[in-house]
Amino acid sequence: MADRQNMDSIRLLVDDFYSRVREDVLLNPVFAEFIIDWQPHLLKMYTFWNTVLFGVPDYKGNPFANHAKLTVTAGHFYRWLELFGETVGLHFEGHKAEEAKKRAEIMASMFQNRMSQLKDKKHALL
Numbered sequence: 169m170a171d172r173q174n175m176d177s178i179r180l181l182v183d184d185f186y187s188r189v190r191e192d193v194l195l196n197p198v199f200a201e202f203i204i205d206w207q208p209h210l211l212k213m214y215t216f217w218n219t220v221l222f223g224v225p226d227y228k229g230n231p232f233a234n235h236a237k238l239t240v241t242a243g244h245f246y247r248w249l250e251l252f253g254e255t256v257g258l259h260f261e262g263h264k265a266e267e268a269k270k271r272a273e274i275m276a277s278m279f280q281n282r283m284s285q286l287k288d289k290k291h292a293l294l
């Protein structure tokens with residue numbers, strides 16, 4: 169029962185978040201370049217958050233590899249986190265809601281650090 173409730177909450181969060189992403193003038197073009205069919209992405213994101221927040225080992229993937237190819241700036245990450253925080257706050261409160269926001273912030277700064285390392289490396293090769 170608890171697992172079902174967790175999954176229902178994750179679906180609500182992920183569906184609402186990405187419907188906002190699709191309406192966002194800054195973020196939508198980045199997603200639109202790579203995602204034509206949203207259903208597989210949403211399914212993947214359900215498993216991702218189920219793994220991150222509830223330890224259910226559903227998600228198999230390499231999130232960084234899929235972000236290294238994106239042309240994004242700190243502004244994109246800022247907006248992503250802002251929108252994610254708003255969506256979480258609209259539907260949830262309590263320690264899991266705080267954890268979701270914290271985990272997203274940690275991943276965003278990890279992506280950004282690794283992206284700038286890659287960029288530095290490319291420059292060094294020139």
Ligand code: HEM
Pocket residue numbers: 195198199202203209212213216228229230231234235238240244245248271272273275276
């Ligand atoms: C600038 C902010 C971000 C943008 C523009 C962005 C964009 C994208 C795009 C376009 C994809 C699909 C890639 C593909 O399938 O070809 C993707 C996948 C994904 N994103 Fe992000 N993302 C951002 C931030 C984040 C953050 C902060 C997290 C973590 C909380 C995250 C987690 C994921 C995961 C888990 C996937 C699936 C990776 C896989 O295929 O296994 N993203 N993202």
